[in-house]
Amino acid sequence: MNQTTNDNRHNVNAPPLRVERITKQFRQGNVTIDALKGVSLSIERGQFVAVMGASGSGKSTLLHVMAGLTRPEEGRILVDGQDLAQMPDRELTLFRRRRIGLVFQAFNLIPTLTARDNILLPVLADGRSGMADGQLTELLDRLGLSDRARHRPDALSGGEQQRVAIARAILSSPSIILADEPTGSLDSVTGQGICQLLQQLCREQGRTIVMVTHEPAVAVWAERIVVLRDGQVLTEFPAEESRDVHRLAARYQDIVGAAPAGVPSVS
Numbered sequence: 148m149n150q151t152t153n154d155n156r157h158n159v160n161a162p163p164l165r166v167e168r169i170t171k172q173f174r175q176g177n178v179t180i181d182a183l184k185g186v187s188l189s190i191e192r193g194q195f196v197a198v199m200g201a202s203g204s205g206k207s208t209l210l211h212v213m214a215g216l217t218r219p220e221e222g223r224i225l226v227d228g229q230d231l232a233q234m235p236d237r238e239l240t241l242f243r244r245r246r247i248g249l250v251f252q253a254f255n256l257i258p259t260l261t262a263r264d265n266i267l268l269p270v271l272a273d274g275r276s277g278m279a280d281g282q283l284t285e286l287l288d289r290l291g292l293s294d295r296a297r298h299r300p301d302a303l304s305g306g307e308q309q310r311v312a313i314a315r316a317i318l319s320s321p322s323i324i325l326a327d328e329p330t331g332s333l334d335s336v337t338g339q340g341i342c343q344l345l346q347q348l349c350r351e352q353g354r355t356i357v358m359v360t361h362e363p364a365v366a367v368w369a370e371r372i373v374v375l376r377d378g379q380v381l382t383e384f385p386a387e388e389s390r391d392v393h394r395l396a397a398r399y400q401d402i403v404g405a406a407p408a409g410v411p412s413v414s
């Protein structure tokens with residue numbers, strides 16, 4: 148199936164991203180882990196959504212399912228109306244490359260490639276080398292990576308590797324960006340800069356972003372905050388109730404039962 152066929156089926160009226168009653172289990176020997184237990188979520192075009200939740204609550208698994216990297220046992224993953232769960236592997240790879248930018252929690256950079264080549268890889272793999280150079284220079288500058296572009300990942304700090312992973316997800320101009328703790332290795336000033344960039348991509352370019360984070364100071368940038376617990380959506384905070392980081396932290400602590408990262412403790 149080629150990309151032209153994919154684009155012809157693009158349904159502009161469908162929500163860009165919707166998951167319906169997703170279940171996902173992992174089996175290790177005779178132990179079964181229910182990582183997602185019937186998660187449903189519908190995300191509008193241009194929306195910036197944060198997903199919070201304790202460690203092990205299923206955040207990364209949900210992001211991987213949304214990206215079509217992990218197939219769920221049950222449920223549908225609709226991207227522009229097309230169900231990723233039903234898509235053959237090769238078609239899914241092409242679809243993901245063009246439509247979805249993914250920032251992995253563990254960065255997943257290729258160790259033998261320079262920062263620049265890591266960032267360019269998805270664009271080159273898609274045969275779109277021509278459009279990338281000017282945008283790449285601008286993005287490297289914006290992310291403070293201009294003088295690190297020729298270094299391989301092992302010569303970069305954790306925060307620099309994280310910014311390379313973010314640049315790689317953004318450069319190919321995907322309509323959906325899925326970012327797993329994209330500020331987890333950054334100092335707070337750099338992290339706030341990344342949040343601002345992601346917010347701009349939504350507001351000015353209509354990108355749809357789902358960002359996993361533990362940090363209220365990061366989540367406050369989103370329009371919606373979805374909280375997972377034990378593989379289920381526990382609750383959701385609308386933006387108007389979540390603009391103040393200390394209020395959000397207190398609320399989050401109340402329902403999750405643990406102090407969140409990145410803010411002074413609230414009592």
Ligand SMILES: Nc1ncnc2c1ncn2[C@@H]1O[C@H](COP(=O)(O)OP(=O)(O)OP(=O)(O)O)[C@@H](O)[C@H]1O
Pocket residue numbers: 173174175180181182200201202203204205206207208209252
């Ligand atoms: N490949 C796997 N094999 C077995 N169990 C897994 C696998 N991936 C995730 N799990 C389990 O599924 C549950 C959800 O994991 P997930 O990585 O989605 O959590 P998370 O919310 O992203 O946590 P964290 O905040 O620590 O990144 C956990 O209990 C985890 O141990």
Ligand SMILES: [Mg+2]
Pocket residue numbers: 206207208252327
């Ligand atoms: Mg995770």
